[in-house]
Amino acid sequence: MAQSEPGPTRNWGSPGLWLGCMLAAIGIIAGLAITDAIGKYTAMLLLLIPAGLMFPLAKSSKQKNTACGGNSAAQKRYTRRVAIFTSAYLASFALMTFLQEAGEVAYALRVVLALLPGLAILGVLWAVGRLILEESDEFLRMLTVRQSLIATGLALSAASIWGFLQAGDIAPPVDLYWVTIIWFLGLGVGAIVNRVQFGTWGAV
Amino acid sequence: MKNRLKVLRAERDWSQQALADRLGVSRQSVNAIETGRYDPSLPLAFTIADVFGMRIEEIFQRE
Numbered sequence: 314m315a316q317s318e319p320g321p322t323r324n325w326g327s328p329g330l331w332l333g334c335m336l337a338a339i340g341i342i343a344g345l346a347i348t349d350a351i352g353k354y355t356a357m358l359l360l361l362i363p364a365g366l367m368f369p370l371a372k373s374s375k376q377k378n379t380a381c382g383g384n385s386a387a388q389k390r391y392t393r394r395v396a397i398f399t400s401a402y403l404a405s406f407a408l409m410t411f412l413q414e415a416g417e418v419a420y421a422l423r424v425v426l427a428l429l430p431g432l433a434i435l436g437v438l439w440a441v442g443r444l445i446l447e448e449s450d451e452f453l454r455m456l457t458v459r460q461s462l463i464a465t466g467l468a469l470s471a472a473s474i475w476g477f478l479q480a481g482d483i484a485p486p487v488d489l490y491w492v493t494i495i496w497f498l499g500l501g502v503g504a505i506v507n508r509v510q511f512g513t514w515g516a517v
Numbered sequence: 518m519k520n521r522l523k524v525l526r527a528e529r530d531w532s533q534q535a536l537a538d539r540l541g542v543s544r545q546s547v548n549a550i551e552t553g554r555y556d557p558s559l560p561l562a563f564t565i566a567d568v569f570g571m572r573i574e575e576i577f578q579r580e
Contacts, residue, residue, distance in 0.1 A: 385543065449541070450542045450543050450546055451542075451546070451557070451558055451561060452542065452543065452545065452546035452549055452550075452555055452557075453543055453545065453546065455555070510554070511549050511554050511555060512545075512548065512549065512552070512554060513545045513548075513549070
């Protein structure tokens with residue numbers, strides 16, 4: 314039986330392009346939300362865009378790493394875990410928005426619905442932690458640690474500055490999940506710093 | 518720290534990927550070490566020395 318030729322592989326483009334799009338999307342949504350140009354639920358709904366952009370970003374990174382002989386077993390596990398938890402986030406968030414739009418929701422159900430997206434995000438954070446523990450390549454592990462530290466520094470700095478501005482009645486109160494969003498944005502900034510300093514984006 | 522990784526690799530006609538496979542690390546790691554952007558840990562430096570059949574100080578020197 315004749316074997317068929319493998320089809321042409323889709324080119325997912327540069328990870329930098331997708332990363333830039335994701336950062337820009339988060340920045341624009343954050344700007345619109347902070348200036349009250351859009352409401353809370355609209356902002357949360359629009360955050361599905363950068364979450365969705367994680368898919369082509371992961372695909373293009375994987376393609377680039379494969380071309381460089383990269384993609385360790387730990388990275389593959391990380392990509393799979395992030396895909397699962399991001400999907401869980403999108404599904405739980407869609408369900409929450411749908412039920413809230415549908416009408417009155419019981420308190421207990423509201424608690425469960427509000428916890429689900431948060432737990433899914435917790436899963437992504439766990440996946441980053443597992444990547445650091447499981448990556449056997451010390452250079453790639455260092456890149457991930459640097460990214461995480463940059464992200465943590467940015468998130469805590471933003472939370473501290475905004476918190477004191479809020480305490481001084483200068484800035485409006487914002488929902489706490491923005492700290493996590495800034496942390497993910499910080500991972501992107503960390504990847505750029507890695508690229509500039511070490512010539513590679515890293516695994517996250 | 519400077520190193521002779523690139524020269525030693527060229528002498529053996531190994532690509533970065535071939536050396537990375539022998540070391541059990543990524544090609545990015547080899548590239549970062551070669552270009553002096555990253556100094557390997559002592560265990561990895563010993564592995565590099567073993568792969569080239571040399572002593573660590575024959576491959577890595579202080580600036």
